[in-house]
Amino acid sequence: MAATSQGSEQAQSFSSPHEEGLLSLMRTADCVHRAMQRRLKPSGLTLTQYNVLRILRAARPSGLTCSAVGRMMITPEPDITRLLGRLKTQKLLCQQRDVRDRRIVWTHITPLGLEELTKLDHVVEQAPRELLQELTSEELHSFIKLLKKVQGCATGEKRSAIQRPVSGRRPLPRSTLPPPRHE
Numbered sequence: 474m475a476a477t478s479q480g481s482e483q484a485q486s487f488s489s490p491h492e493e494g495l496l497s498l499m500r501t502a503d504c505v506h507r508a509m510q511r512r513l514k515p516s517g518l519t520l521t522q523y524n525v526l527r528i529l530r531a532a533r534p535s536g537l538t539c540s541a542v543g544r545m546m547i548t549p550e551p552d553i554t555r556l557l558g559r560l561k562t563q564k565l566l567c568q569q570r571d572v573r574d575r576r577i578v579w580t581h582i583t584p585l586g587l588e589e590l591t592k593l594d595h596v597v598e599q600a601p602r603e604l605l606q607e608l609t610s611e612e613l614h615s616f617i618k619l620l621k622k623v624q625g626c627a628t629g630e631k632r633s634a635i636q637r638p639v640s641g642r643r644p645l646p647r648s649t650l651p652p653p654r655h656e
Contacts, residue, residue: 567581
């Protein structure tokens with residue numbers, strides 16, 4: 474047991490630097506997520522609800538289907554229909570059936586939803602500056618590059634594997650590689 478100024482905590486031991494890096498990344502992601510939740514709390518919206526409204530604002534005026542909203546989320550939402558239903562109850566979005574195919578439901582942000590987002594724009598735009606303020610410009614660019622590498626490994630789109638020549642063929646130039654998938 475190692476004593477710290479915050480109390481007693483079990484000493485950290487990791488089986489490898491990779492494990493330490495991964496656990497540190499996961500803890501950092503959780504800390505950032507909670508910090509964003511705290512910033513949104515006064516509005517009564519969760520980060521997930523905010524994300525849905527942000528997606529729908531960008532999809533104006535045509536709106537999106539339920540599945541399209543789900544595909545564009547930062548993190549997957551297991552019950553997107555229920556999430557949209559809660560936002561509809563709050564009158565932040567509206568839904569209507571497609572005139573040609575009644576199975577399709579189009580979701581649109583309402584004026585009230587736009588008003589809520591406008592109130593939160595400054596808070597959300599300021600958050601990255603505050604949360605990443607200790608990083609220099611150079612560190613920030615390196616940080617982004619490293620995160621993209623980790624995302625590529627996690628999604629199976631490891632760039633080095635894609636660019637490695639196969640059967641004597643030349644690797645594809647970066648510009649022709651498919652873009653990394655984002656949630």
